[in-house]
Amino acid sequence: MKYLYSTPISMPRGTHYGSDYWIIYSKKLQRQVHLYSMLEHANFIVLEMDSHVEYFCEQPLKITDYNASKQQSVFDFWVYFTNGTYEFQEIKYSSELEEKTESALRSQKQIAFQNNWCKEQNHAYRVVTEKDLYKSEYYINNLEILYSFVLRQTTSIIPEKEKALYEFLLTGSQTISAIEKQAIFNEESVMANLALLYYKGSIAIDILHRPLDKKTEIGLCVSENIIY
Structure with a gap:
């Protein structure tokens, strides 16, 4: 199958760290998309309007560490490009990658887990921040x-x-x-x-x-x- 992920993981709002909730129609996907933060919404707009993006799926996959930690994580996006390549994306504020608060450390642990899993599975992985999305004020x-x-x-x-x-x-x-x-x-x-x-x-x-x-x-x- 060309698109590995086309059905989002069900994400009850109370289980997600996002501060906002959006339901928006995707012309590219021909369905409604559920988004859980302003950054996810911005990323959706970028993906939807990028002609090099053929397809994408929000909350595409939940992964589990079956070792001692039993850690679980859901990727924010899976993106398929017109050149046949694809990548998993995690959407974070840049402060979450640098600070030492409890929330930031949790995000850093999540990113490390996702990154290691993608390396093991030979999948491309990218962390997208507000610096990537808000290229200018307009x-x-x-x-x-x-x-x-x-x-x-x-x-x-x-x-x-x-x-x-x-x-x-x-x-x-x-x-x-x-x-x-x-x-x-x-x-x-x-x-x-x-x-x-x-x-x-x-x-x-x-x-x-x-x-x-x-x-x-x-x-x-x-x-x-x-x-x-």
Whole structure:
């Protein structure tokens, strides 16, 4: 089976250390996703809007140390990428990796356990912190706005309109305002179409350096590594 994990482990809210609880629809997974902290929610938005992520599962697997400790742990995410690689992810605040509080030491023990298990099973493992997710003060909020437009888009983009946009962008990066003036899309559907093209990995949008607005720059993805 291509996707090793597709059904989340049931996690009663009272058993999780997360301070928030989210139920949000994933277009990528075609189902609702349950998230237990602001960081998990931010990570979900990043995974959902990353065209290099083909699939993911939250709370995918519980592992147990059958030696003396009998320690158990549930991974936060399992992520499958379009290049065929995959990894387990644990989402933590960076302070939990460094401090000596009881909570931080518990997190460090959990991470060591997960990391050792992944090494033994030959699985990739990554700890994702707020420093990875909040790349700028605008990044996550802009992704959330784009995703809200993606969810509203119920029809496919007309190929001729997509081609017209690409031809316009061949002249260089353009602002959303400039794209609107080209009248390629109906005025009310410009953002939804741009958001969907970003979701597909067809265009790049500068979501790092300013709030999403008419001055936001749009460009073609000339390489798979492009990022604003």
